[in-house]
Amino acid sequence: MFKWKRTSSQKKQDKSEKKLADILEAANRSADFTSFSPLDNSRITISCYTTLIDEKMLHRVLLPAIQKNSDSLSDLTDLKNIIPLEGIEITEDTSEAEKKLNQGHAILQLKGGGKFALINIDNPMKGVRQNNKTDNEFSVIGPKLGFIENLDTNLHLLRRQLGTTDLVVEEHEVGSMSKTRVAIVYLNGITNPEFVQTARERVKNVDFEVIHDNTIVEQLISDNTSTPFPPFLSTERVDKAAHSLILGQIVILAEGSCYAITAPVSIIEFFNSPEDYYLSWFQGSFFRMIRFFGVSFSVFATPIYVAVLTFHYEIIPEDLLGPIIFSRANVPFPPFLEVLFLEITIELLREAGARLPSKIGQTLGIVGGIVIGQATVEAALTSNILLIIVALAALSSFTTPIYKMSNTIRLLRFPFIFLAAIWGGYGLAVGVVLLLGHLLRLKSLGIPYMVPLFPFRAAGMGDAFIRLPYYKTNKRPSYLRTQKDKRFSPSENNNREKDINTE
Known part of the structure; x- marks a missing residue:
């Protein structure tokens, strides 16, 4: 039948x-x-x-x-x-x-x-916090206005920043049970229509029950989910989202989330702070380079320590060899276990401090770090030099402005430690090659993740490792393929010949 x-x-x-x-x-x-x-x-x-x-x-x-x-x-x-x-x-x-x-x-x-x-007769503000300060992306100079968990309020904040009718908002319902409102925001006449169409199709094709936060949408529409690197940039700052729209990027907002997603992005943008644009270009460039150095030091400091003390004693200077031998004279563990013990201890302290209330968490981080560090050195479980290196590496990881990228930096350290313990310097070289190969394959909404480094775009380097003066950054990034290249005309806005001569 x-x-x-x-x-x-x-x-x-x-x-x-x-x-x-x-x-x-x-x-x-x-x-x-x-x-x-x-x-x-x-x-x-x-x-x-x-x-x-x-x-x-x-x-x-x-x-x-x-x-x-x-x-x-x-x-x-x-x-x-x-x-x-x-x-x-x-x-x-x-x-x-x-x-x-x-x-x-x-x-x-x-x-x-x-x-x-x-x-x-809905009450959309019922149960929603009214405080919209940027606690997680704080900057000393600049506005402190951030998004909250109400979509209409967040769209209001964006429209107050960008007073133009070219600001387009497209709303979609995502979630088979929650029916969460998700908004795709872009500037008509500037943003590439291909990016808008790609984002629209991916949001429409999301099949999920309940959207608790915008980060779920980020994972469901990403180009590659098998990577520790964040595919899009999440921000709670209104000025940062507005700046992304001006550049020609897309901003995605969701009901119930206080974070906005900007796409497409390159890896360079995760190390740029809004404060860079509120300081002079000398100061902004200096602090940006400090961040890049801090990220490199955080990833490679302890793996290099393991590689040198395990395989490459000959590269240690004679003046430094004595203090290292003295500090490790009573340590019973090889450098690999010594580093692994301290790194895991730091991560435990960091996680415990983040999950506890703010006052208790700060006390635990300070007191726990001092007590455990001093106790491990006196118990000859680790050396003084390694304790300093691990502490500096932990501090360096906090220089990353975006929390998700900071977590990625913390995670990358452990594979490099294992490779350094197995093959020494050759293991570090293999790890760097694998990391670069992975990054070269990543994409953000169809755009290469490593742009403007690869494919190389000389015009996009003016706001990469350094921040040039505003009159030299009047063009939008070429990799975004915007409909309008120029943001403003420096020859008209910075014409000092019209100044009054007081001589």
Whole structure:
């Protein structure tokens, strides 16, 4: 016998034909659901979740308007003239009613009618924090304004920064259960349409149940998920997201997330701080180079220590050989185990400090570092020199402005330690080659991750390792292939010939 199977279109039709009474009956199992009549004759029924709606709007706007004009209410279309609220929708679509009910809408029914009204009395700011300081991307100079967990507020902040009608916002619903609002923001006439189309298709094709944070969207739309490097740049700063839009990048925001995703990006951008652009170009370039040095030192300091003391004693200077022998005279472990013990101890302290409350975490990090470091040296479990190197490497990893890239730097250190313990300097060389090969294969929204280094773009180096003056960085990055290359004309904006001569 043939077994009849429903097609996907028939399943969707069955879902749309779900009766409203069944939806309300299922919702009535929850204690926070209510269904009542504002009139004595029970001609009108209002159903909603009390934990999602704005109760002041319900009792001060919706109910008084219905009770006052109940005699003139003969059809649902009259609600738009009676109730002073926007977003009133008259429909028969029960699937739309189920979705809107879970988003803070009230369902209004007339007795004996087939249609019903969906009235938006949602309170989007309920339970959302009002403090939007940039605690995780703090800068001494510059604005301290950051995103919060409300999408409309975040879009408002972006529009306040960029007062132009070319700022386009596309909204999509992601999550089969959560129906989370995800916005793709870009500048029309500047951003490459190919990037917008690619981001649009990837967001639409996301198949996930609940989107808790924008970082989930980042992982689901990334080019490569088998990499420790972040595919896109996440930021909580409004000025940084606005700067990315001006350059021609795309910004992705999600409801319930205080972080914005910018794409496409190169690896160089993860080491740029917003403060670089608020200082003079001399100071900004200096601090940026300090960060690049700190990242290199954090990754290679302890692996080089293991390689040198295990295989390459001959490269140690004579003046330094004595202190090293003296510090390791009573250490019973080889350099590999010695380094591994200290590195894991530092990571444990860092994780414990991050998970505890801020005051206790700071105390634990300081006291724990001092006590454990001093105790391990006195117990001859490690040497003084290695303790200094590990501490400096840990400090260097914190110079990275982006937290996700900082985690990547911490993770990369361990494979290099193992390679140095196995093959010494040759192991470090093999690790560098493998790392570069991996980076050269990575892409961010279809753009090479290593650009402007590879493929080499000389025009993009002006804002890479150093920050040139503004009048020399008036062009947008060439790898973004923007529709407008120039941001401003320095010959017009910096014409000093028009200055008043006071001589």
